[in-house]
Structure formats: C-alpha cells, structure tokens
Amino acid sequence: MAEAVRRTKKEGLEQAKGDVIQLLQDKKCHPILIRLGWHDAGTYNKDVKDFPHRGGANGSIRFYPEINHGANAGLVNACKLLQSIADKYDGVSYADLFQMASALAVKDAGGPSIPMRYGRKDAEGPESVQPEGNLPAGGAPWPNGEPGPGDHLRKVFYRMGFTDQEIVALSGAHTVGRAYPNRSGFGKESTKYTKDGPGTKGGSSWTPEWLVFDNSYFKYIKEQNDNELLVLETDDVLFKDEGFRPYAEKYAADQDAFFADYAKAHAKLSELGVEWDPSPIPFAT
Ligand code: HEM
Numbered sequence: 001m002a003e004a005v006r007r008t009k010k011e012g013l014e015q016a017k018g019d020v021i022q023l024l025q026d027k028k029c030h031p032i033l034i035r036l037g038w039h040d041a042g043t044y045n046k047d048v049k050d051f052p053h054r055g056g057a058n059g060s061i062r063f064y065p066e067i068n069h070g071a072n073a074g075l076v077n078a079c080k081l082l083q084s085i086a087d088k089y090d091g092v093s094y095a096d097l098f099q100m101a102s103a104l105a106v107k108d109a110g111g112p113s114i115p116m117r118y119g120r121k122d123a124e125g126p127e128s129v130q131p132e133g134n135l136p137a138g139g140a141p142w143p144n145g146e147p148g149p150g151d152h153l154r155k156v157f158y159r160m161g162f163t164d165q166e167i168v169a170l171s172g173a174h175t176v177g178r179a180y181p182n183r184s185g186f187g188k189e190s191t192k193y194t195k196d197g198p199g200t201k202g203g204s205s206w207t208p209e210w211l212v213f214d215n216s217y218f219k220y221i222k223e224q225n226d227n228e229l230l231v232l233e234t235d236d237v238l239f240k241d242e243g244f245r246p247y248a249e250k251y252a253a254d255q256d257a258f259f260a261d262y263a264k265a266h267a268k269l270s271e272l273g274v275e276w277d278p279s280p281i282p283f284a285t
Contacts (some may be wrong), residue, residue, distance in 0.1 A: 008093050009092075011262060028197070032074065038102065044160045044273040045060075057099055106126070171235065174235060176211060188204045218238075
C-alpha cells in the first residue's frame with residue numbers, strides 16, 4: 001500500500017523539534033542522526049534534473065534498497081528512532097525530519113546553529129532511489145579507480161556541487177561519532193574512549209570527546225599522535241592535499257571560523273536536490 005503523502009506544517013515542526021531534543025537526551029544518538037541526514041542528502045547528482053531521481057534530501061534513505069546500500073550499514077537504527085516520532089503526527093515530511101534531527105544534533109552537541117528551512121517534499125517510493133555508490137569511501141580501493149583520496153573526495157563532492165573548502169568544513173563533522181568494524185569495516189571493536197559508551201558501546205572515534213561538536217577533529221587529524229583514535233585516508237588527506245590544507249589548518253586554529261563555514265556548508269547539504277512543497281519555511285532549529 002502506498003504511504004500517505006506527508007506535508008510539513010509549522011505545528012509539525014514544533015512537535016518534531018521537541019521530540020528530537022528529547023530523543024537526543026535519552027539516547028545520546030547525535031552522531032548517527034547527523035550521519036543519517038548526510039547520507040540522505042549525499043546521494044545528490046547535480047547533473048540529473050528531475051526530482052526525486054536526482055537524489056538529495058528527499059527522505060529516500062528510508063526505502064529499501066537504499067537503506068541496505070553498503071555505505072548505509074547501521075543507519076536503519078537511526079531510521080527506526082525517527083520513525084517513532086514520525087508515527088506520532090504527519091505534519092512533518094520524512095525529508096524534513098531527517099534534516100532537522102541532524103541540525104539539532106549538531107547544535108545540541110555544542111556545534112553551530114544551522115540556518116535551516118523546511119518544506120521538503122518526500123520521495124514517495126523506492127523507484128526513486130539513486131544507484132548505489134554515490135557516497136564517499138573512506139579508504140582504497142577507490143570505487144571509480146581514482147588515484148587517491150583527494151581525487152575521490154573531489155569526484156564525489158563536486159558531483160553534489162561542493163567546493164574544496166566545503167569538503168574540508170563538512171569533514172569536520174567527524175569531530176563526533178565513531179566507526180564500527182561490523183558496519184563500515186573501519187575502526188577497532190573498542191577503544192579506551194568508546195568502551196563505556198554512552199549509548200552504544202565500542203567502535204573507534206576520531207576524537208576523545210566524541211559527543212562534543214568542536215574543532216578538535218582537525219587538531220587530532222593534524223597531530224596523529226594517539227593510536228586509540230581513528231584517521232581514515234579521506235581524513236588524512238585534508239592536511240596533505242594542497243587544495244584542502246589551508247582550510248584544515250584554519251579550522252584547527254580557529255573554531256569560530258570552522259563553525260561559521262560548517263554551518264553554511266551543512267545548510268547547503270541539507271537542501272541538495274530539494275523540491276519545496278510549496279515553498280521553504282524558515283524555522284529556528
Ligand atoms: C568526506 C568523506 C566522508 C567519508 C569517507 C566518511 C566515512 C565515514 C565512515 C567510514 C564512518 C563510519 C561508519 C560506521 O562504521 O558506522 C563515518 C561515520 C560518520 N560520518 Fe562520515 N564520512 C565522510 C563525510 C561525512 C560528512 C560530510 C558528514 C556530515 C556532515 C559525516 C558524518 C559522520 C558521522 C557523524 C559519523 C559517525 C556515525 C556514528 O557514530 O554512528 N561524514 N563516516
């Protein structure tokens with residue numbers, strides 16, 4: 001049976017905001033909600049014109065086969081958490097709920113306030129799902145035979161319309177969260193920073209305080225002097241590649257600069273491929 005079409009209204013946004021904040025407090029699930037919003041949006045292909053086949057922040061990650069794509073391992077848990085909110089009222093689209101949860105998670109973890117707009121139209125069925133392979137890989141072999149991580153990041157993020165500066169700023173989201181061997185295959189079973197949770201236990205984090213959104217990611221990636229912390233090849237390249245390095249250095253030295261650029265890049269990410277129904281609603285998130 002086809003799902004009823006959900007259309008975002010102001011009251012729905014208000015209800016959802018309260019429930020998401022409660023969920024974050026209860027479950028400490030900030031990182032996985034940020035990742036869900038990113039993976040829904042990050043399928044976007046600027047060269048495909050029609051909605052929703054161009055991908056982007058259209059809620060299609062809730063459908064099989066997309067939720068089963070290798071890059072999305074573990075994200076079914078994030079979908080379930082938010083489904084419990086979606087089940088309570090229909091005044092917020094899935095696409096909006098996913099992006100709202102991500103923006104609130106960033107802010108609740110101590111990060112910047114992201115200038116969010118709502119009214120995203122949902123993809124209504126699995127036939128709109130983008131083919132697998134639009135999200136970045138964290139290590140070699142690079143999926144399209146790119147020679148290294150810098151070329152791979154540019155191939156993927158330029159397809160979405162991002163610049164080198166935005167690639168570096170967005171990568172800073174790894175200041176929170178962890179990688180798990182049984183999901184992405186990266187990281188250790190557990191480290192001294194992750195063995196006790198809170199929330200899910202284990203995995204490898206990029207920073208010791210992996211529930212705090214700050215600029216420490218750039219400091220640890222630069223120093224690389226703690227083998228209990230994770231560094232993917234795509235993180236490492238931010239201080240090695242000439243086009244990325246000036247931004248990585250700037251963000252390591254200046255948290256305000258990172259927050260300002262991150263907020264803009266995240267807002268852009270949250271609107272990739274969006275069709276407004278009928279027009280965007282600014283709403284403090
Ligand atoms: C630059 C290219 C990127 C690569 C190669 C990459 C790769 C990865 C990998 C391999 C994981 C571990 C997943 C797991 O094992 O569960 C991960 C986690 C994560 N990623 Fe990325 N990512 C990238 C960019 C981003 C961006 C742009 C954002 C958000 C704006 C983001 C947010 C996150 C978060 C918050 C987590 C932690 C999830 C959790 O703890 O459950 N990543 N990423």
